[in-house]
Amino acid sequence: MSEQIQQIKVTIDDQTIMVDPGTSILSAARQIGGNVVPPAMCFYSSLKGSGGKCRTCLVEVSAGSEKDPRPMPKLVASCSTNVMDGMIVKNKTSDRVIDARKGVVELLLINHPLDCPVCDQAGECSLQDLAFEHGASHSRYEFERREFDQIDIGEYIKLHMTRCILCYRCVYIANQLTDNREHGVLKRGDASEIGTFIENSLDNDFIGNVIDVCPVGALTDKTFRFRSRVWYTKPMDASCSCGKCSGNAVVWMIGDEIARVTARKDKYGEVKEFICNDCRFNKKELSDWKIEGPRQIDRHSVISANHYEKAAPIHTPLLNKA
């Protein structure tokens, strides 16, 4: 092509890459891959408006650009800051970043229930991973934690608000996939909660995807069978012919039985093809699916190290209650 876009240069933790203009620092880091990638709890590539909230992806910009090489005074959210030509970014190599990230993790955990052993998300929880990597060994928070009752929002979905980190992803996805959003963020400050206000069930055909975009175990699948044995499930790529969605999913097996169905996530935990409620909640028989083979897990997950085969080590910092 003659109209080649002029790519620009960015250096992250001493690794340099050329990217298209308009690329965020986070996405440039993901193009490099490996250790330079900042954790992202709220940003989600396919959700418009997401990002900026959790502050786990903060990085230091030690040179703004070739033209204006001054450092940026504050740490910036890499998910919502675009790269400039010649920008130099520090993630893992910045003490300030490590320190700030540790702070963010500590703050995210002060009101978290630390109930990983009974949480469906354990093993694929971004917060658990984050705590494992950045958390302190005990909490300095000595006050009562915020608590909410678990509620059912509709036939299929359970909301465990106590675990929510208010990333707003489930709100954005409902805006994007449905015509009339029925849940949202209520109240404000640390009293904020995800909810429907009046007892309302979310019943759009695609609403089940809120479960997959939730980075923690706040929104869970009520049809998930054998939840007590979450540690033993084995993910398999599977497909079915479905009129509503692509039918490409992951079935989580316990022995020969399907415990639950989710969409396929990439290594940053993001779903590229959302699946419909039918596939997710109603197809629980092996005969519903064509099994393609074991799911390749390449996330740096606490649990993936164990290949989901045996009980996960539960000595994460999350569990050492203060």
Add this chain to the structure above:
Amino acid sequence: MENQNIENIQFPKDLLDEVQRITSLFPEGKQKSALIRVLHIAQAHFGYLSAPVMDYVARLLLIQPIEVYEVATFYSMYDTQPVGKVKLEVCRTGPCMIEGAEKLVSYIENKLGIKDGETTEDGIFTLKTVECLGACGYAPMLQAGEKFHEHLTEEKVDVLIEQYRLNPVANYMGQE
């Protein structure tokens, strides 16, 4: 208004006109901008923002109910639970505090026999402590309805409460 049955929820003509006027202050298709003001009107008229009232407002402005719930629960002036006819909102922030706001609050609590956030049994008064109302130089102060009462003393509070008890119309909307 006791009856919060959905069929009974309807603004009278003059308020519908007011909603129309407010909506017309914004460009075509931006009628959601009227929401905050319309909720004030609804609260003044119906007493508080019950779910049916909010659903009604959503229908008036052609938006989803959740968009109304999100807003109504964010802003501290809205009540989504019933309150008394007269809401005494006492400022408790720094400048008022150092001028005796805390003593004033307990004086009112004792006088009315209610705690912060509660409503008297006769349904007349609700006491609520609030953050700085922009009257710090005239502290301590409280707001009742739209009115600011400043430079308060216990004697002034006595008089105020007596007046409102006789004529409990503080949560009005509009001119006195």
Add this chain to the structure above:
Amino acid sequence: MSRKLLLNNVHVEGIHTYDVYRKNGGYAAVEKALKSMTPEEVVEEVKKSGLRGRGGAGFPTGMKWSFIAKPEGVPRHFLCNADESEPGTFKDRYLMEKIPHLLIEGMILSSFALGCEQSYIYIRGEYMYVLRILEKAIAEAYQNGWLGKNIKGSGFNLDLSVSPGAGAYICGEETAMIESLEGKRGNPRMKPPFPAIQGLWQRPTVVNNVETICAVVPIVNEGGEAYAGVGIGRSAGTKLISAGGNINKPGVYEIEMGITVEEFIYGDQYCGGIKNGKKLKACVPGGSSVPILPHYLVCKTAEGTDRLMSYESLAEGGFATGSMLGSGGFIVYDEDQCIVRNTWNFARFYHHESCGQCSPCREGTGWMEKVLHRLEYGHGKIEDIDLLWDIQRKIEGNTICPLGDAAAWPVAAAIRHFREEFEWHVKEPNACMTRNYGLVTEKIFEKVNA
């Protein structure tokens, strides 16, 4: 006597009405601008005046105006920030209540300069009675041809209206204010894009404080250079100060920037000294968000020079020994006031007002409040002081909007200057409770129950 540029006519009987305002020289600036100036010339005068934003950040207004994007065919909006919720600040209410037409005149001038045909005043919901005063004045302005289509035959059109908030300090932050004006929760937006590029309804937007907008009127009347000649250095013009706390004469004062803090606190035409003959203990000179100054840094800088009422002088010494002019909410504390209690009170305020969008502010403000509460009520530990320091450090600079910083600074400054008082609360919980307001309250309780 320092000059007055905004409040010169405030005591004229009936100045809130159109007729009296007009008779006293009102709308002359609009007349002048529409007849003999281009919008660019108005912007130029504002630049020359050196006017800086009066809402708290002190950003040069002329420069802010020159950033507004002007894409073909897209309407632009000019917004007045009348959210005024920073504890200690009550000057905007005074201006709007006493001389509503001054704000309207400023709105017309600013909208003309920026080429905006639909402007809004966003006012905090608690000021509903002021909203009604403004609406009445706006109606008068329409009747007299200062608003609407083809104003005074100039070809310039402007519609102006007032829109209320409903109780949220955060809606003073300009992008939260824009969200609120769109009928949403007051969650600040991520920047960039800045409002000058994508603001209200994604259109180019400028937001200014009430006082900033009012100051455009004397600037157009007398010229930018004349305005720049008032005040001191880069602190041009006059500033409204809301004076409160333990002083003899609390209220709103218009000062020429550059008078000494000492004159302001003790001078008879201003605060008139500390109430009840007490001693000055501390001062928060620019609204609750700015660092508190201990008595020895209020009237003098650390260098021993006189501290002046100006952006630069109040900030002299940085956060180590200085503070900020901020919104001009001047709070004075006498010797009886408890710094720990005051810090706890402010922390509770920020906890209450955090929008909850980003994690450091949402979680950190509540934690600080709880630790401060514990310290104040005599259950604190000595490590709590360092813990507080650590929490505020985790919040500051790491949030979406400056509310996080605003919550962190007062805590940091209180510990920096009054660490001993915090320690005293740990070591002598009973002694400090005797001058603790909580105890006073309980005494009343006993009296009433007896």
